[in-house]
């Protein structure tokens with residue numbers, strides 16, 4: 001958050017607290033103590049805000065100036081009216097309800113905002129919905145069959161290492177990928193399938209600007225006769241352009257995932273000439289072994305699948321540089337969306 005935005009947020013709190021303290025004062029001594037605390041010349045809280053205001057660069061000052069003066073005036077007015085109230089001899093004894101001034105301007109009540117990740121998820125559902133993908137769902141506590149086995153990840157595969165997963169007991173774990181939902185959907189219905197699944201996944205990662213032990217993925221699965229890699233690329237390009245703008249390009253790099261063959265990493269870029277590509281996630285053509293695990297005939301059907309990071313999409317979209325901000329519940333961050 002910029003210094004100016006931070007100051008605006010702090011002004012808000014300061015104003016609310018100062019006015020409440022002045023209104024609460026029942027005696028001249030209490031009022032004086034509140035005055036010193038909030039607007040005292042030497043150590044009052046407003047002094048510090050004033051110093052921070054003075055330290056802002058010119059455009060920060062421009063951004064805060066009006067609010068800053070408004071706050072000063074409101075707090076002063078509250079102090080004056082508290083003084084007037086206490087100057088009346090009977091005021092002290094009067095019950096609080098009777099002293100309430102119905103004509104005073106109200107404190108501003110802020111409307112909440114929808115969490116940026118929730119906004120992103122709603123948009124993803126909307127964009128993929130327009131491309132014909134239905135929303136599917138699966139549990140966050142999974143068994144090894146859905147998280148690994150049916151996805152062609154054998155017992156000795158490093159992805160199954162207990163140190164890299166949140167196992168709950170010998171058989172169950174917090175899902176490490178939304179690819180589990182592919183299996184759950186195909187087990188329940190015959191082809192064709194065209195679904196997305198969005199939800200939380202869990203990995204014991206050390207938290208830093210780009211890693212968190214819980215994050216969100218969007219998974220896609222399209223199974224039918226004659227589905228090809230060209231369909232995959234078109235769907236992902238159309239998605240990227242709908243979500244981030246028509247100038248966005250995507251590219252595939254060869255990769256490996258046990259549940260797709262061939263497999264690719266998906267990158268995207270706004271300015272291809274600038275050469276800055278951002279990795280979005282993985283994708284590929286569904287491996288025949290996955291089809292066999294759910295009882296689909298790989299000779300008749302083909303399909304593509306993809307898995308993208310939702311936080312990464314949201315961060316790209318809004319220029320957010322630290323994944324931890326999503327989960328700290330700091331309203332100064334959340335309010336900006």
Ligand code: DAH
Nearest residue numbers: 177260282283284305306307
């Ligand atoms: N499940 C993979 C992961 O968590 C991402 C992924 C890659 C999903 C390829 C897919 C896919 O559906 O086809 O890293």
